[in-house]
Amino acid sequence: MRLARVRTTEGTVGVAVLADDGSAQLLDLSGSESVNSLADLLHSADPVAGVERLLASGATGLWAPGDYECLAPIDRQEVWAAGVTYKRSQVARMEESESAATH
Known part of the structure; x- marks a missing residue:
């Protein structure tokens, strides 16, 4: 079972189950x-059962390939990025460089 956040061509953003045929x-x-x-679903006690329950209660529509785009999951x-330099780190590096240049 593949889950994704998607945006339809109509602008609807939601959680979808992706089928093997691309729908x-x-x-x-x-x-x-x-x-x-999507976070609530993935952090639930039984995500598979949760999806099955949601499918059984009715889905909002079936979208063909090309009628939706996958969004970041x-x-x-909270997102932390690798390799990102924060201002405090930049200032500390500059101070270290200046200190090293004077010795």
Whole structure:
């Protein structure tokens, strides 16, 4: 089972189950009290059962390949980037460089 955040050509953003033929079935999260995002679904006690429940309760539509695009699989998670220099680190490196140049 492949899950993805998708945006349809109509502008709808949601969580979908991707089929082997490339189609995407959007899950209707509006009726769920505990699942409001992909993160909620993935962090639930049993994600597979959660998806099956959502599929059984009705999906919002089946989208053909080309009628949707996959989005980054993050919605509420905190993102840390590797190799990113923060201002404090930059200042510290500059101070180290100046100090080394005077010795």
